[in-house]
Amino acid sequence: MQFLRPLPANFSVPPPSAMAAVPDAYVQGNIRLTLEDPELWKTFCEIGTEMIITKPGRRMFPHCKINLSGLIPCAKYILLVDMVPEDGFRYKWNKEKWEVAGKAEPQPPCRTYLHPESPAPGSHWMKQSISFLKLKLTNNTLDQHGHIILHSMHRYHPRFHIVQADDLFSVRWSVFQTFTFPETSFTAVTAYQNTKITKLKIDHNPFAKGFRDEGTTKKRRSNKNPICPEKRSRTSNISNRDSEEDSPPDFCRSSYEGYDGDGGDLPKRKGADGAKEQRYSPWTSDREPTVRTESPAGTDPRDMYNAEQLVPAPASYQPYRFHEYGKSPSPSSSVSSSGTGRGSFESRVPDVATVPDHDPSKPRAHEVGPSPGGPQPHPAPQDYSGVLNMSVAQAGKPGVISHHIYGPYAAEQPLGQWSGPGPAQYPPPPHHLTADYATQAVHHGYHHGNVAEWSQYPLFSYSCW
């Protein structure tokens, strides 16, 4: 994996060596995370990955499987995955392509999937690939099983968090790094829209073998319950869609047409990243035009470095969180001058299981936002009830800088947007993340409430095991 989400041009990802050089025992700048089966992911991505979400929960396919290296063998780590909205829009499948169908709905309760083997020594994580096979997605906002809740017809991408911590409770004080892979972005749906995706799923998912052409299922089905012409209308539509899709190799590109009216921003960006566009789906290519970078190691393009992850919420995001937290006791009422908002949400760390999504509209504003120049439309306030902001920043180290950018909730946001005025619904915080953010990070532990304080909140209450 090579991609670091929205990495501002003025920020460069320090090479592993540089990170490792940071004189801090907690720094783990050498961690490398690689996505397994990237080709399969890319195949899906190029078409426009769709993931079914159901009330009882549906697994992902392809499922997230990664390889880790660079961990301290004897140190324990916790692996987490959450889903981040790609943008602040809702989509619809229209005439063989995805189009913006309005603003995104308020985010459902954010949840994080904790890898069942967590915590485990670095040696354990590195000796074999790590699968998140059992991670399930649901559209049931009242889900009681800990599945990750998503909205249908919205786009998301998984984020992998690696936290060095001996146990779940120490996560809060740990450094954690976040990784994302552009090719893993997907559109959550309750039924497949793009038949190409359906075919791919059937061809690659063993559980769907029964639907493969060479199988007998179809015949059986047709014999058992022949579909009358009228009833086949839907099927026909699907088929038509498929046939139509086949023609444009630049499917992804065409799928952006929906944006033209809103903010023809995409085309511009595309122009700037033509090469990427060709390789990735519209979603991916447009979303991460410039951030996609080769692994510093330069050996495997799939490798992504991640940056020392400090997990601060984006400046614009903090106020919102702050507001949310204000409703409940906040252990960390004392806040540093530069970390008012941050301190507030850090107090919620105990909700580590529930991870707030980054502010959808901010990060990608320049990418697909209808109003590139001004505040991006925002979905209604979201339930960012939890955060993974338990990392400790490394003052003065390269990672600290990227830290702004890679914060779990700022991941998608270009630095430039951070300093801009926040969306109306998310007024700018008293203090935007600034150069002294590192200081905030350093104060991270300082602001944490004690365990007793935050333990009032369920730890990983929503995680899947």
Place this chain on the structure above:
DNA sequence: TCGCCTTGCACTTTTGAAGCGT
């Protein structure tokens, strides 16, 4: 009417208990 969602179906793979032999 349309788009999206839910549900039941038939199918497959996975999982774990039971049975058997060594």
Place this chain on the structure above:
DNA sequence: AACGCTTCAAAAGTGCAAGGCG
């Protein structure tokens, strides 16, 4: 009794199709 292998049934995971709902 312990261990390993095989078998089988239940559970879980798929996409399809029909119908419901707003």
